[in-house]
Amino acid sequence: MTLIDLANPTRFLALTARVLPWLAAATIILLAIGLYQAAYAPDDYQQGATVKIMFIHVPNAWLSMFVWGVMSIASLGTLVWRHPLADVAAKAAAPIGAAFTFLALLTGSLWGRPMWGTYWEWDARLTSVLILFLMYLGLMALWRAVDDPSRAARAAAVLTLVGAINLPIIKFSVDWWNTLHQPASVMRMGGSALDKSFLIPLLVMAIAFTLLFLTLHLAAMRNEILRRRVRSLQMMQASRIAFPKEMAAGSRDDSASKEAGAA
Amino acid sequence: MSLGPYASFIVTSYAAAALVIVILIGWVMLDYRSQTQRLRELEQRGITRRSGRSATELQ
Numbered sequence: 281m282t283l284i285d286l287a288n289p290t291r292f293l294a295l296t297a298r299v300l301p302w303l304a305a306a307t308i309i310l311l312a313i314g315l316y317q318a319a320y321a322p323d324d325y326q327q328g329a330t331v332k333i334m335f336i337h338v339p340n341a342w343l344s345m346f347v348w349g350v351m352s353i354a355s356l357g358t359l360v361w362r363h364p365l366a367d368v369a370a371k372a373a374a375p376i377g378a379a380f381t382f383l384a385l386l387t388g389s390l391w392g393r394p395m396w397g398t399y400w401e402w403d404a405r406l407t408s409v410l411i412l413f414l415m416y417l418g419l420m421a422l423w424r425a426v427d428d429p430s431r432a433a434r435a436a437a438v439l440t441l442v443g444a445i446n447l448p449i450i451k452f453s454v455d456w457w458n459t460l461h462q463p464a465s466v467m468r469m470g471g472s473a474l475d476k477s478f479l480i481p482l483l484v485m486a487i488a489f490t491l492l493f494l495t496l497h498l499a500a501m502r503n504e505i506l507r508r509r510v511r512s513l514q515m516m517q518a519s520r521i522a523f524p525k526e527m528a529a530g531s532r533d534d535s536a537s538k539e540a541g542a543a
Numbered sequence: 544m545s546l547g548p549y550a551s552f553i554v555t556s557y558a559a560a561a562l563v564i565v566i567l568i569g570w571v572m573l574d575y576r577s578q579t580q581r582l583r584e585l586e587q588r589g590i591t592r593r594s595g596r597s598a599t600e601l602q
Contacts, residue, residue, distance in 0.1 A: 319544055320544065323547070328547045328548075328549070329545065329546045329547040329549065329550070329553060330547075330549045330552060330553060332546070332553050333552065333553055333556045336556055336557060336560050337556070340560070375567075375570075376567060379563050379564075379566075379567050382563065383559065383560050383563055386556070386559055387556040387559065387560065390552045390555055390556045390559075391552070391556070393552060394549040394552055492564070496567055496568070496571055499571045499572075499575065500571055500574075502575065503571065503574045503575050503578055506575070506578035506579060506582060507574075507578050509578075509582060509592070510578055510581045510582055510585065512592075513582070513585045513586075513590045513591075513592070514585065514590075516590055517585065517588070517590045520590075
């Protein structure tokens with residue numbers, strides 16, 4: 281099945297109905313394994329048991345950027361390829377991305393207090409992630425402010441692509457500026473700096489959270505398609521009330537042409 | 544499993560993550576129920592898609 285095949289919302293809904301239960305089951309299993317491994321991971325020699333916050337903070341931080349990346353690709357789909365489901369994907373991802381970014385900020389803050397002695401510091405990494413969170417909220421507000429989904433989609437796509445500039449700034453902020461936040465320790469040149477006893481639970485949690493995002497995203501896309509069907513049926517109902525004669529004539533023409541076609 | 548002197552920070556982190564995820568799942572499920580219910584109400588009033596197929600049809 282290609283992307284073009286999925287341009288048909290009904291076909292996409294059928295695929296979603298088949299895939300969602302499996303994705304949800306895989307998410308639950310991996311989350312259970314990840315949480316078990318995180319609970320029994322050893323204490324860090326410097327941070328003690330607070331290192332357990334890493335297993336929840338890092339997957340959320342990764343996803344905060346990954347979701348914006350997904351929205352950026354979807355925005356290209358809206359502006360360049362005009363794929364009918366691209367703006368549905370972008371709109372559905374925004375609240376989920378905002379939730380992951382909020383959790384990255386909150387758990388980072390709760391990890392920072394015992395380790396750095398402060399909940400918050402206006403350094404490059406923390407500030408750029410806060411800007412990402414505000415951009416998610418801005419996008420959600422934009423979607424709600426414009427009534428026509430196709431007009432909102434184009435404006436949101438432009439804003440998303442402009443906002444994507446923030447992603448490399450977040451990633452490399454710890455290298456470009458002096459920050460309180462530690463530099464990259466998992467994805468870096470020369471391999472991970474983490475011991476296997478921390479790295480394996482972290483990767484399991486990261487995969488589990490990614491599956492959680494995919495599950496929620498597909499479900500939210502399904503809801504958005506249904507919301508648009510509600511909107512088009514409501515518009516059809518409104519036009520029937522406003523122009524009853526024209527609609528009746530239109531339906532007579534339709535049935536006449538169907539009969540002609542059948543003949 | 545001992546969480547040491549900073550147990551409250553660790554427990555709050557996990558509890559907050561669990562709460563936000565439960566809210567997300569609840570929002571998605573309630574939204575689905577609300578949209579399918581609105582579609583059924585519209586169809587019961589005789590407002591149907593041009594194709595004639597049910598709007599809540601997933602297969």
